[in-house]
Amino acid sequence: MNTAGHSEATARRGLELTPFRGLRYDPDRVGSLAAVTSPPYDVVVRPDGVHHLQSADPYNIVRLILPQATTPTARNDQAADTLRRWLDEGVLTTDPEPGLYVYEQRDGGGMLQRGLIGALRVSEPSEGVVLPHEDVMPHVVADRAALMRATSANLEPLLLTYRGDGSAADVVERATQRSPLLDTTTEDGFSHRLWSVTDPADITLVQSDLAGHQALIADGHHRWATYRRLRAEHPSPSPWDHGLVLLVDTARYPLRVRAIHRLLHGLPVADALSALDGLFRVRHLDVPLAQALDALADAACAGNAFLLAGDGAFHLVDRPDPALLSRTVPADRPAAWRTLDATVLHATLLDHVWRIPEDSPAHIAYIHDTAATVAKAERDGGTAVLLHPVREEVVRDLARQGVTMPRKSTSFGPKPASGLVLRALDL
Incomplete structure (x- = not known):
């Protein structure tokens, strides 16, 4: 031994x-x-x-x-x-x-x-x-x-x-x-x-x-x-x-492997959605949380997808404009990193579309519990951004390449x- x-x-x-x-x-x-x-x-x-x-x-x-x-x-x-x-x-x-x-x-x-x-x-x-x-x-x-x-x-x-x-x-x-x-x-x-x-x-x-x-x-x-x-x-x-x-x-x-969601303080859902006009496809979902998450999972199979909440309904956001992504996502990283939902959320949505600083507790909170994120957004008038979890194999593959993921991307x-x-x- x-x-x-x-x-x-x-x-x-x-x-x-x-x-x-x-x-x-x-x-x-x-x-x-x-x-x-x-x-x-x-x-x-x-x-x-x-x-x-x-x-x-x-x-x-x-x-x-x-x-x-x-x-x-x-x-x-x-x-x-x-x-x-x-x-x-x-x-x-x-x-x-x-x-x-x-x-x-x-x-x-x-x-x-x-x-x-x-x-x-x-x-x-x-x-x-x-x-x-x-x-x-x-x-x-x-x-x-x-x-x-x-x-x-x-x-x-x-x-x-x-x-x-x-x-x-x-x-x-x-x-x-x-x-x-x-x-x-x-x-x-x-x-x-x-x-x-x-x-x-x-x-x-x-x-x-x-x-x-x-x-x-x-x-x-x-x-x-x-x-x-x-x-x-x-x-x-x-x-x-x-x-x-x-x-x-x-x-x-x-x-x-669970996602860690974002709560955007001071950004009403209506304002978040209007900023996405012409940049992402947005679909209104008048369904319970469980069904909305199922829809998010289906959409995530085809590409980047997010679920916005906070106004009493859910809004499925997917199919980003390729030109927008090429303009906002850094090109010097592996494709697996560039296509992560967390990457697109931070590089494209937070930095470019909504202009929200990711390190400011006054503007953004990171919450593990899905229902709690939605409830707090509805109570405070902010926007909940719900993510679909990343598979362990993706995390492991990036780690083997020496590539670190955006902060708060996963919760094992x-x-x-x-x-x-x-x-x-x-x-």
């Missing part, structure tokens, strides 16, 4: 997932395992999200991933103090031997996702092992890096996907036939189960299978950039050579719950 740092031999390999001794909550010391979990740090988006989670249980993981204090230094010191205290009190305990962890999520609608949590060797972009598809914001990377330095821990796994369906998937399936380490259901209706894989033969099977694969970052671009920064800061070999990830084989368990899920297993780097 290879747990070394980034030697020449491992640098030529693909994905290298290493066992680690997980930190996990002692169920006898907390109200419930569900009550100490949280969505990933960047998904705690409700105005009262942090307060709600802190109130759920005094040991909720949000106290580590989003500590509350007046300055960044105070926040990070607080998280480090809290982690040390929980370890001293036995609230968090270390598993007795290193292992990989099989993680399962289920919802009431039949969705099932399984993957492997482990410490992944942090590779360089030039190796082409881990593929990003979105740019990162430096201040967020700096913030996450400061928190990881202070706590000396990976507090939550990022989400990676790969296409395998080999022996690693078989190890995952066998593990789920045993009794889990934990089994809990969170308030969103998802059930979560966790198993450890400690048998050296199973770990060798996983590592041999993964060595021939590359992975796509589905969620956690900033945390991956943070891992890379911290790895560069520490002489190798060190625990910082690896970072905590959940690796999902989407050949066996496809992720849900379900995302792993934070708080089920942590990785301390000073063990």
Whole structure:
């Protein structure tokens, strides 16, 4: 079993997932395992999200991933103090031997996702092992890096996907036939189960299978950039050579890829539509949301298509004028990028037709929930722009070409719950 740092031999390999001794909550010391979990740090988006989670249980993981204090230094010191205290009190305990962890999520609608949590060797972009598809914001990377330095821990796994369906998937399936380490259901209706894989033969099977694969970052671009920064800061070999990830084989368990919609503040639907005259085909749809989304899906098969809402109806916008696209969409990118709905939305509609700055919260909001986007547009008098989701294969193909998509183009899920297993780097 290879747990070394980034030697020449491992640098030529693909994905290298290493066992680690997980930190996990002692169920006898907390109200419930569900009550100490949280969505990933960047998904705690409700105005009262942090307060709600802190109130759920005094040991909720949000106290580590989003500590509350007046300055960044105070926040990070607080998280480090809290982690040390929980370890001293036995609230968090270390598993007795290193292992990989099989993680399962289920919802009431039949969705099932399984993957492997482990410490992944942090590779360089030039190796082409881990593929990003979105740019990162430096201040967020700096913030996450400061928190990881202070706590000396990976507090939550990022989400990676790969296409395998080999022996690693078989190890995952066998593990789920045993009794889990934990089994809990969170308030969103998802059930979560966790198993450890400690048998050296199973770990060798996983590592041999993964060595021939590359992975796509589905969620956690900033945390991956943070891992890379911290790895560069520490002489190798060190625990910082690896970072905590959940690796999902989407050949066996496809992720849900959802669109992220836009809410345009201060632009009434009537004004948005009138600006499109002669540039796009516009069709009025007097149907419920579900049927309007079906119409959007059909139109998206033939080309760029959007659904506008906010005036009590839906308006299907498609068939853009080719001359308009050639004039407004940058020509120095691959065709797959130039034809993305998000590209046309930002380069053509927002920049050229509606003249709305995409980085101004006063003008535009990015919302995951479709019905909520429509409701807010109707309430505020703005325009909801609904998009059809991009397929994972398109995202992966662009990432392999080194092309990043427009910000907020996709939302992969379900995302792993934070708080089920942590990785301390000073063990």
